[in-house]
Structure formats: C-alpha cells, structure tokens
Amino acid sequence: MSTVAVRSASLPPAIPGLVRRFRQPKKNIPQTKQDRDFVLQAVREYAEQTKLVPPVPIDELQVHTDKIMALNGIEKIYRDYTGVLLANETWRESLATVPFEKRLLLMPKCLRIESKCPAPFDEFGLLCKQCGLCSIQDFQNEAEKLGYAVLVAEGSAIVMSLIQTGKIEAIVGISCLPVLERTFPYVEAAAIPAVAVPLLQDDCIDTTVDVDWVWDYIHLTSEDKTRRLNLNDLHEEVKTWFTPEALEALLGKPSCQTEQIARERLGRAGKRWRPFLTIAAYQALREDPEAPISDDLKLAAISVEAFHKASLIHDDIEDNDAERYGEPTLHSEYGIPVALNVGDLLIGEGYRLLAEMKCASHIRSACLKVAAEGQRELCRGQGAELLWNNHPVALSNTQVLEIFRSKTAPAFEVALKIGAAMAGQLEETAEALHSYSENLGIAYQIRDDLDDLGDDSAADNNVSIRPSIILALLRERGKGEVKEIMEALWNGQANTLPDKPTIRRWAEESGAYDKSTLMLETYKEAAIRSLQEVELPNLKGLLRRVIGKIFNELEIKGWCREFEQKNANPELREQAAKAAEHLVPNAAAVA
Template identity: 65%
Template sequence: MESTGQTVMGETTLKLPKLTPPARFRPPKSNLPQTPEERSEILQQVRAYIAEHQPVPPMPMEDIKVHADRLVASLGCDPVYRDFIGVLMNNEMWRDSLAAIPYERRLLLLPKCLRVESKCPAPFDEFGLLCKQCGLCSIQDLQNEAERLGYAVLVAEGSAIVMSLIQTGKIEAIVGVSCLSVLERAFPYMEAAAVPGVAIPLLQDDCIDTTVDLDWIWDYIHLTSEDKSLRLDLGALREEVDFCFTPASLALIMGEAQGQTEELAREWLMRAGKRWRPFLTASVVQSLVETSQDGWSEDLKRICVAVECFHKASLIHDDIEDEDDQRYGEQTLHAS
C-alpha cells in the first residue's frame, strides 16, 4: 500500500496506511499438518519426490492419490494428510508450466472467507466480492500485488466462473486458494481443461474468517521463468478462424459462387457451428512456427475452409440418413 501525503503550512506530512492486522490464530483442521514448519517440511519432501519420479500432468485424481499414499508411507506421517499431500503433488507437477506462463495470462482466485466477515464492508456483484481496501484482511494485499503483476483476480467461489474464463482462451493458468473439500470437487474441471493450476489449501474449512499460509500464496503468484516461447492468443485465433467464414473472406478464398448449387453450399458453410476442426488446425500450425504472423497465411486460410467443408458435408449426410429436419436451430439442407 502506498503512503499518502498532506500539506500543512507549507510542509508535507505523511499519512501512513493502516497495517493489515494479523489474523487471529486458529488451529488448522485435523487433516492438515498443524504447524508451518511441518507443512514446509512436507512440501520439501513432495518436491523431492516429484523431482525423482517426474510424473506428467494432468494426472487423474486416483493416480495422484496412489503417489500420495506412497509418500505418506515413505515419510511415516499420519495417513490423514494424504489429500493435503496430493494437492501439493499436483502443484509441483504444474510448477514449471505455471512459471512459463506470463502473469497477464493467469488468474488468482481467492475465497471470500479470508475476510473478517463481521467487519468487512465489501459488497458483492455477480463475479464475487469487491474489495474496499479497508485493511482488515489479507485479500487487499494479495489482490493489489497480483494485479500489479498483471493477473486477473477474482474473490469468489465456484467452478462455473473459472471454466467460463478458461473457455475464453485468455486465462492459461490458475493460482487458487480454497479448502481441501472444494479443491477436490473442482479438480475434475481442472483436469479436463488441462490448465496449469496450483492450489494453496485453507487451514480451515468452516467458510468464515479462515487462514492460510500467506507466504505460499506470495511465492506462487511471483513464480516465473525465463521462458520466452510464443504463446497463442486463442481468443484472437478464434476470431481469425471465424472471419474465414464470412461472405467476403470466402469469396477471396474460393472465388465468387458460380450458380445456385455453389450459392447453397456457400450459405451452408457459413452457418453456425463451433468450427473446432479449423480452429484446431490453425492452432497446430501456429504452434509450430516462430511467430503468429508466419503461420496465418492464405494457404492456412484455405486449409481451414477445406477442413470445415469436409465436416459440413458429413453433417449433410448425417441429417439425410437420420431424417433430421433441424440443424443449428434452422431447417437442414435437404429439408429446406
């Protein structure tokens, strides 16, 4: 937080910001190591295990539990810590991937229960809590630092919001804070999306005035590497692919339609659809070239259109065979 100044009789006096008060001590839940020292020691053991075995993410939860059980047995620690160790293992598997992703392509997801609920003045909107920078909890400092680095920050719970952000293509990695039970429920979504993600477990799960190892969050949000490799802007790539199927673009790629049959085919090609096949084709090509400009050539546009032509043709055959009369909310080609 920055200091603010006031001028009194020609002299500037400093007004220092309020320090964030330390959170009152609360013992961790029984399925977590009880001291920071014990948690840090287990983290070091997890890092050594991952370095030795080099498992590859994304890994199914059941496989992570197998590895966690092995480490629990090796360390001779309480088996109740297995889920905690599993979370740390998943974090370490994704660590290098997270470090290679620019800050501005990451999301920091914080839970609202880090606030002092009885005193918090922050309102909520459809996306979550809107921090008022009151200085009563750690949310403001974490949010301010993450946003300074370039992160998107949400103070909210719920996998739906996160998945919608992932699907925009603008978020490529997530640093999240939550209790173990919520992390377990969210894991299938993260695994399915194959998005690098690390999770710092809350030390309580009662959803009010919770605490967390703040230094762990601080370390993860600052994690970076010297990797400067090209990263695709999937949102922009999606727009480029969609533009290929506009009337003007198709005319440039395929020439003007000749006759009614070609006009019908062209109109069908422009109809709605997710266009996953040309999108994936363009993604592969652009991931193999040195710059995105090198990859987006006229030839690539033609290939994308050709791929979609084959797909649309297969849909026409499917609709005829299945006697369907609706596609994309409109009449199918043979029924129109």
C-alpha cells in the same frame, strides 16, 4: 532504571496474524507451520525426482501420494492435503511459463474477516475496499500489478467460462480441501496449469492460509532463471569451503598459533547461512546462475563467515556462555584475553580477504564499505543489550524486536549486499536488501529464541534473563504467580531461575508461544513483501526461496519431540522406504 534508551521497533504493515485471533487448522491439515513446510518439502523433493507429467489422473496421484507419506512418516489423516500439494508441484514448471497477464488469481471471500469487512459483492464476487484487515488486499494488489486477472469468488462455472474465452491459461487459487476435491475433475479435464494453496480451515468464515506459499506461486515465472537452482546443493557446496584443506588452499597456511586457533574456529561446525546468502544473492544477479563460482566469490563468502565467527566469540565473552554448539566456547578454553584477540584477528582477516580480491577496485571498495557499515550497526545493537544488562528493566516485545533488528539483521544485510556488490548491482538493490534483511534477521532471531528455549541439552538448563521475545511476551501475558516471577526475573530480583521446561509450559499456557510463532510468520511475510518493488525476477524468486530454505531447516528442539523423534530415526525412515516400494513401479529408482 536502565541507562540505555532502547527505541521501539516498528512492526511491519498490518498482516492478518496481527489483527485476527490465531485459528487452529482443521484436523486433516498439519497443525503447525513447521509440519506443513516439512510436507511441502517432501512433496517437492519427490516431484523433482519422479518428473510426473500433468495432468495426473486422481488414482495415479493417490498412489504417488501414498508413497510420499510412507517415505516421510506423514500421518494418514493428511493424505488429501499431501495430494493437493503434489498436484500443485506437477504443474509448477508449466505455470512458470505462462505470462502473468494470462493468469487468474482466484480467492475465496472467506479469507476476509466477515464481521468487519466493508466490501460489497457484485455478480462476479467480492469488491475489496482495501481496508487492510485481511490478506485479500495484499494478494490482489500484487497480482494485479503483475498483470493477473483477480476474482474473489467461489464456484467453478465462472472460472470455466474464463478458461473457454482463451484469455486465461493458468490459475493460482486458494481454497479448502472439500472444494478442491470437487473441482479436481474440472481442472484435470481443462488440462491447464492450476495450483491451489489449501485453506487451513473449511468452515467458510475468517479462514487463514499460508501466506508465503501463495506469494511464491503468484510470483513464479520462467524469467526467474534461479528457480531450478538447487539451494540444497548450493548450501552444501558453500560448506565445503570451510574444511581445513579448502581454507588452506584459499587463505594459505596459518603463520602462528593465534592464526591457527582463528582458522580452527572459522572452520568449526555452523549453519553457514551468511556465506550462503552472499553466494545466493550473487547467483541471482549474475547472467548465468549455474555458472562456476570464482575464488573471489569464495573469499567474499569466507570473509562474511569470519565476521560472523568473530561476533560469536565476542558475544560468548559478553554473555559469559560456557558452551556453543555443545562445545566449550573459546574463552572457556583459552581465557578471555586470547579469545578477544582471536575475535579481533578474524575481523581483520575478513577485511583482508575483501581487500585482496582481484575484482574491479570499485567493487572491492563497495564490499569494504558494506562490511564496515554492518560492523558498526552490529556493535550498536550489541552495545544496547550490554548496557541494558548493567541495569536490567522489563522490555516490551517491540523493544526486544528493536534489539534484534540492530544486532542480528546487520549480518544478513552485509552478506546479501556483498553478494550484490560482487554482481555489480548493489545500488539497484540496496534498499530492498536492507528491508529484506531487517525482517529476515528479526524472524531468524525469534526462531532462535524458540529453538534455544527448547534445547534441554545445554549445560545450564535454567533460563537467565536476556532480551527474548518469548520472555517479553510471557511477562506481558502471564497471570498471577507467573507474572510476578517474570517481573522479578526481568528486573534482576528473582531468587531462583525457572528451568526451560517450566518456561515452555508457561509460554504454551499463556499464549506467548502462539504469539511468538505468529510474529515469526509475520516477519517472514514482511521479508517477502519487501521484494515487491524489485524488478529482477531472479532476485525476487531466489530470495523468496531462501526464506523457505533457512526456516525449513531450523528446528525447535523440545517443542515437537514426538514428531522429531519419528522423523530423525534412520531405522524408521528406512523401514518406511521399504514399506513404500510396492506403491510405485521402480520405486527404488526414485527413493
């Protein structure tokens, strides 16, 4: 038996993905959330470059849609879908300027679970009973709290009547592609800001939608001064602080070989999400989100990365990993004693940087306390996993999630809270940032599990047992021989270790992969929900966008090889760009 008690994590509040079966999108909708997010990002980048002025006539919209598809290798079957997203983006800035109380949220009744929905209808549509079985309740409650008028009904007549009263100046809608196609002329004629998130099915029963997209449009407001802040540029700027020259300018020259090794590890390749989060939180809470970033802020961000790199060095030792990011781990290169010492040095360096900031003493104190509390919680989570390793037993998926909460979420929380502390608003935001970080951290670790399992390039392609959501779900859902092998693997009794392609195949066949994907979306949505009580538009808006930024850039290697190869090939992308030049005048200027 295991000597460590791993308490079960609590799942977020009921979310549609957890109470209904997974539904495959219709064929003319990109089949995975990753692919849909890719299309949306491509559309947004194009809309930002071209500055289309709405309302855009349908024929012109189709020309621009064709160009986007050609530039990004988007399949022709997704033309209508891509066009809807482009139409939305042309109205985005206009929608942001309309007060919430002048907006209508229009939802279809088919979002409900028809066989279980207790809601009656009146002449205006469905009267939600707040049963919690579908997303209608959440959308309605949040929209009404903001001041929206809300309708759960179909048909353009009632909408046009509301528009004609002058009380409604913008619409946020959810609908299927056929309905959107029929209503486009009405919206174009009315010339009012209107965005519509496409349903993933069009069979009018138990339909689903990308919840985070709806949430984004519901909350879009010009009061959010960060909405024009380019997160890609901000992320790239943060990365420049970790070049050898930049680190030396901020931290001084290393004074010994140990410090040189630590500095080199700090500057090695990484995603830099944690320092990015520190700066993002600060930018959201400062008066001018686009003002220059001070050296104090840079030191705070670098300290967060120092803590993170130290945890990776120690984690590699504890897991006996020979490689990270395709390169030898520090202990493989220098031995365990040196690696332990360098990790400890980086922790000390992180605290030194915070202590030497020139900001007010109470801000320094708050940052140091946040870092210490996060370090303590991270060690508790890692300790639970290490003690479990001594006497492995099968873990349920909720127990795995609890380990994720303890060992991954604290780093995100430290990053965000240090940014809030630097802006002088930690006390006002601490509770929301805690909840947001927990859900973001769990979602990130689930995605990391999927990413790791899809990476066949590692030195060891066999799967070793560790707290993994895919492996936990595969043990629970596997049948026959698969279940027997997973039980033996979890209990440390397996004679041979299956390789990653085998685990991937089992996960797909058993539904463990689909379930993991649903859980990923659940925790992303829960992170967004945690911002409901935040009354700071900048923070709400930016943190919602941060989720999209982080998860759009992550890749699941090996699961979607054909899609990845097509879009990663620079020659194919260049050919597509040239082929698209004839579609729009002056295409070269916006390509």
